[in-house]
Every structure is written in structure tokens, then in C-alpha cells.
Amino acid sequence: MTKQWKPLTNPQWANRPAARLKxxxxxxxxxxxxxxxxxxxxxxxWRNLPPCWPPWQAVHYYFDQWKKAxxxxxxxxxxxxxxxxQAGREPFPSVLCVDTQSVKLAPMIWEFxxxxxxxLVNDGPPLRP
Numbered sequence: 397m398t399k400q401w402k403p404l405t406n407p408q409w410a411n412r413p414a415a416r417l418k419x420x421x422x423x424x425x426x427x428x429x430x431x432x433x434x435x436x437x438x439x440x441x442w443r444n445l446p447p448c449w450p451p452w453q454a455v456h457y458y459f460d461q462w463k464k465a466x467x468x469x470x471x472x473x474x475x476x477x478x479x480x481x482q483a484g485r486e487p488f489p490s491v492l493c494v495d496t497q498s499v500k501l502a503p504m505i506w507e508f509x510x511x512x513x514x515x516l517v518n519d520g521p522p523l524r525p
Contacts, residue, residue, distance in 0.1 A: 401437040403430045423450045428458045 409426055431449055435442070442452045449455070462468060477487040 401434050404433070423454055423458075425458070428455055431455050432459055 404426060428450070431445065432455065434440070435445075435455075442456055445452045445455065480489070481487050
């Protein structure tokens with residue numbers, strides 16, 4: 397995990413997904429992506445972008461277009477598949493769903509632990525005075 401934000405390197409930029417927008421580009425897309433990554437890392441507000449960068453409205457426009465096109469989900473899925481393949485696993489994981497509440501209670505399932513009305517599972521030992 398990186399401790400500080402760093403701009404995209406040349407190899408990272410070379411592997412970028414194609415972003416199709418129906419607008420003439422006034423700003424460099426690499427800079428826009430770096431700004432979005434910086435925003436995510438620092439938690440800065442859109443309107444508080446440093447003045448040396450493009451206006452926040454332009455950056456937000458690209459972010460919004462990519463969000464509507466599910467580009468971030470596509471990038472995440474692709475990176476997960478590449479990571480799994482590099483680890484020697486199948487690109488798509490098996491489907492598995494485990495309810496942690498049930499797993500925690502399995503050894504003591506015979507013991508009455510009370511009911512949570514919303515979860516409909518045994519929720520804990522009865523309260524003692």
C-alpha cells in the first residue's frame with residue numbers, strides 16, 4: 397500500500413482503458429485521472445482543487461461520464477482478474493456466500509442466545525441480572 401499519492405507512471409498510463417467521450421478534449425486525460433486519484437486519496441472537496449489544475453467542473457464532468465459508463469467497475473474487474481491470474485488462479489472466483497453470524501454461532505447453536513427481530517438468528521446469551 398502506498399503511503400502517499402503518486403501520479404500514474406508511464407507503464408500504468410500505457411495500460412489505460414479506452415475512454416470514449418463525445419466531447420473535444422480541452423484537458424489532458426492523464427492529468428484528469430491523476431486529479432481524480434488525488435481526490436480519492438486525500439479526500440479533498442471538488443471545489444477545493446488547487447488552482448494549477450483544470451477547473452473542478454471539468455474534472456467532475458469526466459468523472460461523472462466515466463461513472464455513468466461503469467468504467468470504474470470495469471477497471472476494478474479487469475485488475476482483479478489480472479491479479480488472480482498472476483497469482484496462478486482462475487480469473488473468475490467461485491461463487492461463495494457465508495453468513496458470518498451463522499458461522500460464529502455454529503459451535504454453540506444448541507444454546508438459546510435470544511433473538512434479534514430483524515435478523516431472525518440467535519443473537520447472544522440471555523441477559524443475566
